[in-house]
Amino acid sequence: MINKNYYENGNLKDKEKMNIKDLFKYYSETRDKETRDILIEKHLYIAEILSKKYANRGIEYDDIYQVACIGLIYAIDRFDIDKGYEFSSFATPTIIGEIKKYFRDKGWTIRVPRRIQELSKKINNAKVYLSQELQRSPTIEDIAEYLNSTEEEVLEAMEASKVYTPQSLDVTYDSNNDDKDINLAELIGEDDYYFSKIENNDFLMKTMEKLNDVEKQILIERYFNKKTQVNIAKSLNISQMTVSRIEKRVLEKLRKEIEKTLID
Template identity: 65%
Template structure:
């Protein structure tokens, strides 16, 4: 009864202070009290801090990562079930990391750019907005370089790097001069010529097959080019099917190693 009285008249945080995490989760599952959730959040913010620090210097500000991780903590609290028998920290960690990685996929640099260039890119963007207001015109590269105290080459490098922060959609259309039909970006992007791959594979097979003995060569040709069964090949060679299988595995393993060497 004393606790009930404290709940009505005293601060809610003092009422929840002597509750264990499990007790709070059970209470929250019953009534979805926001004050209980806030208490659980405050108790477990240390998990957010630890996990957020693992993603420092990866292209996104720590404060942004911390906020996303905090949101992940809230999701974990909403989904946690004490009946499963897991520790909350073990349950919350993959949920929080998942939210952080999702944020990186949505907002992060699509191509890894040196930290120095990332920071300079932000300064260039800020300086560009400021100088445009001061000069009443779009600032030149020289203006930005003088304002930041760096070279024009550094500014140009930062501007180029900023384009990889958010890649353009392949569905983006460009006006085609003299033609009614627009050109999509995907039509301008080059693609790998498959004939080169076919030539490389053919050359590899010819060189690899030349190293096989007569029986190995027959088994590979019959199995993969003539679609014969191991039993049919075994009958032709007068050996057991197990022997054919063993030779086949040995040759395939040898070809795999040769291919891996070629790929290095």
């Protein structure tokens, strides 16, 4: 229960003068809208701080701030003062979660320049206006003239706006064959497994030329024939410790060759 000193003649005194802990207790007991509004106002700074961290990432600050405020309200409604947590510690992940969700739903998939984003918005508005004004779909030339931009700028913004919403790989297109549609996934190239295999084999063969006969044999027996160090040691009539030492030396040579290849 909240402090009885806050009551006067059975009614709650000025809530603005109450401490945060008692405000939360009173709100949890009554769900009083006025108390909720006071709590929101007293904690708007949290929403503001977190919003600024996500500014200049493709979405207007005001939009982010509104989402952060919604997250703040959710946090106030869910907060339990009796659990002993600081409200700021509880509210922060809730607000950030709402902001990130908004970015996933509304944000640009790929970061594009702000001027392109702003022009893209203008183009969308121009399309609506010109469609009504001209009673037809506006051309690129119509839009460019209306916005006092070049046709190249309009085309650039329209192309960039396609990254705003990623396209599903399951989307289908009509094919020349009437019996079957083609998925977008089928039209996208993919890495050929055998190309990388050829490259790896070529690298391995060139590297093995720099190994002596014993090193080559240990490498082949260990990693191609899957033999243990003990079995290799017996076949070569050397100790298992020697095999282990040679194997480490071979792997070190391979590592250096890989590093050299990446640098080159």
